[in-house]
Amino acid sequence: MKILFVGDVVGSVGIKAIETYLPEIKKRVKPQLTIVNGENAAGGKGIKEPDYQKITRAGADIVSGGNHSWDKREVLDFIDDPKKNILRPYNFSGDHVPGRGYIEINVNGKKVDVINMQGTALMQPLDNPFIAADKLIDKLDKDAIKFVDFHAETTSEKIAFANYMVGRVSAVVGTHTHVQTNDAQVINKQTALLTDVGMTGSYDGILGDKKEPIINRFLTQRPNKFDVDEDGRMQINFCVVEINDKTNYARSIKNYVITPNNQNFLN
Amino acid sequence: MKILFVGDVVGSVGIKAIETYLPEIKKRVKPQLTIVNGENAAGGKGIKEPDYQKITRAGADIVSGGNHSWDKREVLDFIDDPKKNILRPYNFSGDHVPGRGYIEINVNGKKVDVINMQGTALMQPLDNPFIAADKLIDKLDKDAIKFVDFHAETTSEKIAFANYMVGRVSAVVGTHTHVQTNDAQVINKQTALLTDVGMTGSYDGILGDKKEPIINRFLTQRPNKFDVDEDGRMQINFCVVEINDKTNYARSIKNYVITPNNQNFLN
Amino acid sequence: MKILFVGDVVGSVGIKAIETYLPEIKKRVKPQLTIVNGENAAGGKGIKEPDYQKITRAGADIVSGGNHSWDKREVLDFIDDPKKNILRPYNFSGDHVPGRGYIEINVNGKKVDVINMQGTALMQPLDNPFIAADKLIDKLDKDAIKFVDFHAETTSEKIAFANYMVGRVSAVVGTHTHVQTNDAQVINKQTALLTDVGMTGSYDGILGDKKEPIINRFLTQRPNKFDVDEDGRMQINFCVVEINDKTNYARSIKNYVITPNNQNFLN
Amino acid sequence: MKILFVGDVVGSVGIKAIETYLPEIKKRVKPQLTIVNGENAAGGKGIKEPDYQKITRAGADIVSGGNHSWDKREVLDFIDDPKKNILRPYNFSGDHVPGRGYIEINVNGKKVDVINMQGTALMQPLDNPFIAADKLIDKLDKDAIKFVDFHAETTSEKIAFANYMVGRVSAVVGTHTHVQTNDAQVINKQTALLTDVGMTGSYDGILGDKKEPIINRFLTQRPNKFDVDEDGRMQINFCVVEINDKTNYARSIKNYVITPNNQNFLN
Numbered sequence A, B, C, D: 001m002k003i004l005f006v007g008d009v010v011g012s013v014g015i016k017a018i019e020t021y022l023p024e025i026k027k028r029v030k031p032q033l034t035i036v037n038g039e040n041a042a043g044g045k046g047i048k049e050p051d052y053q054k055i056t057r058a059g060a061d062i063v064s065g066g067n068h069s070w071d072k073r074e075v076l077d078f079i080d081d082p083k084k085n086i087l088r089p090y091n092f093s094g095d096h097v098p099g100r101g102y103i104e105i106n107v108n109g110k111k112v113d114v115i116n117m118q119g120t121a122l123m124q125p126l127d128n129p130f131i132a133a134d135k136l137i138d139k140l141d142k143d144a145i146k147f148v149d150f151h152a153e154t155t156s157e158k159i160a161f162a163n164y165m166v167g168r169v170s171a172v173v174g175t176h177t178h179v180q181t182n183d184a185q186v187i188n189k190q191t192a193l194l195t196d197v198g199m200t201g202s203y204d205g206i207l208g209d210k211k212e213p214i215i216n217r218f219l220t221q222r223p224n225k226f227d228v229d230e231d232g233r234m235q236i237n238f239c240v241v242e243i244n245d246k247t248n249y250a251r252s253i254k255n256y257v258i259t260p261n262n263q264n265f266l267n
């Protein structure tokens, strides 16, 4: 099975990039399952139902989330709709938080569990994702493919998590930093890892936002508002994981970017 | 001018990787200047004089640092030696901290200022590196090439810094996360950026350290000691920046890794 | 000289507490100078000109600030007005930030410098306040009394700062945690210290805010909005420092609270 | 029932203070139960068996802990000894961590559960203490008195926790900042709160450590080693909670310090 994963969609340029490139990418990759992280789809912060609609209409089967999932209150209107394949991080304590942290879907007769976790190193506290994953995987179908979007800040937590999960999940792909890493690998010939997939949105801003306000925040050391970059040229960052349906081990993982300066993938 | 920059050397495997690969890399790249980040050379934490010697003997002209520069007290024995080209982050307040934050060297008649800065987002507090850089660049020779090792955690601070410095420095390369990013670019045809160069050391551990203790720290949530991985196979992460000596603008930046599974660069 | 300092005024209940108690307190204490921290006066976050007016009309000579000083954009309308005695933390880098970090006033022929600093431990990065204070005090009049509102999170940074300043400033009073500490002391018979003065506002909420949203944020681990408590009963937290005008050393520091359950001070 | 709680014992001066003052305090207070936080007993960091012995021999029934509980490896030698009443924070995930987070003891026929929790705001991530407490209290005896040492950095987390627990536990006393707060109260006539009890150790240092190294760390912004102050004069910080054995509600809470300058309690 081939799974396509697209990094954090940021604002209207991100959605335009999804609409422009995702059908084209799918034509070439022919994935059986397509996952897109959408935590920044709504103006750079959060996600609303129309964003979800556009992303799925363009070809996503599942939309995952992260720390920004809650930034727009409108997410609460549809995050519990069982017909919508939208995820938020799994490892919230108790039952005070709406939404689902994993979704099991049937892909041509093969079960796939797509899991969304959030790291806690240099982020807000949540339940320990390592131990939350231990418990979750114990209760999931042993024969199902398991694919994790691990939304986290530090490289150490993401890489440690993938190593801890070796042989138990097919892939761990990191999100949140909005910059793709160059370390795609299959650990122990079992579990694919890409520390961060990167982002999908403006190529001309900083992480999808306008440059000026971000630079100003660092200069003034005051809490400035960030503005999503609605005018920039598009980029899309993604990876493709190939999984052996018999063993559920990853065969390969490859990462890609399409930017105004790099259209190699499309040629 | 071509400048070669090698990411954080971690422990004895890192030094072995430098000794094994750096001469070979230099033969192919033919850089006029070679910079190596050495903050983790001494057993994964800090740097001692013998580490510095080995790194420079293998071909480094300048050894830069970061938050770990101070981990071994022995660094104080040689960090102020004017004959040693060793850097620590520039942006410490006042004059309470030994060592230098930039070094000006003459490369075939062309002045090059190599600058080491440390970020403050999700790191310990230091002087604002944006404003420290403003002041430093004002006092440096206008005609000198300026090359910055920006040692920082977050992608936003590194990318914002490079954008703030556009046209004023030739290159900003990030270090600290130990994972190479896939976003090498020349901003505005002036300033080269690679958000993180990655690390040099064990390919089989986590960021150069042994896997077990790091995983255990996340599992137990207690402050475990990390052990550098002294047994793993080698990897080296680096980049090459080409600079126009007339304009001091970067022409290109290319990032590379050599791992047991990827020896493309050597072929 | 007696200086009266009142802890962070939070929202309309805080302003009502100032209007209710400050004249009464001044009648009893007879301070020559009254300073009130106003960073939370405007609905719990920031300060607007009408808040400043009410606080000064009720008897404050100087209104100091903190990390929340910038939360309301309207502060920019009057923070640079030389006729208004409003402070923001001193230790911002460069000249990108409006407002003043210290104010020198003449109190019956004696110069007093009121200084506002912000800590950096477990807070956003700013310039090192220890070194910023070194430089500032060097340029101030040697014969002036110096009084510092040190706005910081950790006890260690506040106490270390006071100890570092011993003999150089008359008093260091902490603000920011909104809870008064029970450690008023004169270090070395020279410099008064109270690690935190506490807050002025609702006695029935949590730090001046409504209980429910704060508890919910901890329960849900999501970024909830806090609501200032506009209905609670009033409390005011303050301290009085007595300073020897000849030596500029503190003679004494005493901390007080007035709450619905504790009106001792007024009897 | 009267419960006496003593704040973090720091180093040998802290233990001397316990040995000197605790018997005297108990003679006056006549508590039925005495709890002492011992996370810093062993040279300022961690606790070893001889420290535990001295603290209990001086009169403690239970020794609680915090983030520093693990600093000395020797704690592992006795933390699981069922005959020793030593606590570590309860809210670690899974079963990877030795020791107990609560102890139920019988005090004159009345069950008392002493619970140790650790906060997660501006501290390392642990399980959500609010939700961990929900679950723990559900499984404890409904008729038992419950007393919580909440070891945390921020005032907001400690006060929010006490308010969340109102009516369910008899008392929440905070530890960790080493500075006693001046806000002892019984919330809703049910649950006693003191945001921080403070520390027990050198009166002449900073939070029990020597002044110089702490000031130097702030000045140099480098990771200096702290040295516990072994020479200073003693102080002890504590509080007394009186509980109605019928309702399990707190009747009163009073906080005290004994320092070289304040021996009021003993007179």
Ligand SMILES: [Fe+2]
Residues within 6 Å of the ligand: A008, A039, A040, A066, A068, A176, A177, A178
């Ligand atoms: Fe994102």
Ligand SMILES: [Fe+2]
Residues within 6 Å of the ligand: A039, A066, A067, A068, A151, A175, A176, A177
């Ligand atoms: Fe994120």
Ligand SMILES: [Fe+2]
Residues within 6 Å of the ligand: B008, B039, B040, B066, B068, B176, B177, B178
């Ligand atoms: Fe490093």
Ligand SMILES: [Fe+2]
Residues within 6 Å of the ligand: B039, B066, B067, B068, B151, B175, B176, B177
């Ligand atoms: Fe580093």
Ligand SMILES: [Fe+2]
Residues within 6 Å of the ligand: C008, C039, C040, C066, C068, C176, C177, C178
């Ligand atoms: Fe405040």
Ligand SMILES: [Fe+2]
Residues within 6 Å of the ligand: C039, C066, C067, C068, C151, C175, C176, C177
């Ligand atoms: Fe504040």
Ligand SMILES: [Fe+2]
Residues within 6 Å of the ligand: D008, D039, D040, D066, D068, D176, D177, D178
């Ligand atoms: Fe402590």
Ligand SMILES: [Fe+2]
Residues within 6 Å of the ligand: D039, D066, D067, D068, D151, D175, D176, D177
């Ligand atoms: Fe602690």
